[in-house]
Amino acid sequence: MDGQNYDNGSSQDLYQQNQQNAQQNHYQDNTGSMSYYAPVDENVPRSANGLQIGGLVLGIMSIVFVCCYGYPSVLFGIIGLVLSIVGNKKGKHGVGMAGLICSIIGLVLGTISAIYYTAIIAQIFQAMQRGEFNPYDYYNF
Numbered sequence: 001m002d003g004q005n006y007d008n009g010s011s012q013d014l015y016q017q018n019q020q021n022a023q024q025n026h027y028q029d030n031t032g033s034m035s036y037y038a039p040v041d042e043n044v045p046r047s048a049n050g051l052q053i054g055g056l057v058l059g060i061m062s063i064v065f066v067c068c069y070g071y072p073s074v075l076f077g078i079i080g081l082v083l084s085i086v087g088n089k090k091g092k093h094g095v096g097m098a099g100l101i102c103s104i105i106g107l108v109l110g111t112i113s114a115i116y117y118t119a120i121i122a123q124i125f126q127a128m129q130r131g132e133f134n135p136y137d138y139y140n141f
Contacts, residue, residue, distance in 0.1 A: 047093070048087070048093040048094075048095035048096060049087050049090055049091060049093075049096075050087075051083045051084070051086050051087030051090065051096075052083070052084060052087035052088065052093055052095045052096035052099055053087075053095060053099075054080070054083045054087075054099075055080045055081070055082075055083035055084030055085075055087055055096065055099030055100065055103060056080070056084070056095055056096075056098050056099035056102060057080075057099075058076045058077075058079050058080030058083060058099070058103065059076075059077070059080040059081075059084065059098070059099045059100070059101070059102025059103035059104075059105070059106055060102050060106075061076045061080075061106075062074075062075075062076035062077035062080055062102070062103060062105075062106025062107060062109075062110055063102060063105055063106040063109065065106075065110070066106065066109045066110050066113050067113070069113065069114065069117045070109075070110040070111065070112070070113030070114030070115075070116070070117060071110070071114055072110075073106050073107070073109065073110025073113065073114075074107060074110040074111055074114055076103075076106060076110075077103050077104070077106040077107030077108075077110055078103075078107060080099060080102065080103035080106070081100065081103040081104065081107060083099070084096050084097075084099035084100040084103055085100065087099070088100065
């Protein structure tokens with residue numbers, strides 16, 4: 001040991017050399033503290049669940065079947081409303097909200113249609129009982 005310093009500040013020289021290389025290359029490596037992928041958030045629903053889709057389908061069917069005396073529309077509207085509400089409790093999604101809105105619209109229109117057609121049919125039966133209306137007069141047998 002001749003009294004020489006074996007370190008000679010080599011760690012300091014190495015640091016300065018790395019700084020110079022980083023300045024020359026205009027590259028700074030910040031990837032050391034980054035993770036390879038983002039953590040998955042399990043609380044966010046990825047897509048609509050089956051109950052929400054079923055509620056949407058039945059809501060659309062309830063709007064379509066308004067013209068069939070309103071009774072199928074009321075039935076489909078109630079079932080679609082229940083499915084949409086239960087599906088929205090599991091996770092909010094646009095499909096569930098659309099099913100809820102379509103079911104409500106179909107239920108309201110179906111109820112109005114059912115009341116209208118029931119009143120018309122009741123008036124026809126009352127007219128038939130009074131003898132004012134005979135359906136066979138309108139057919140040529």
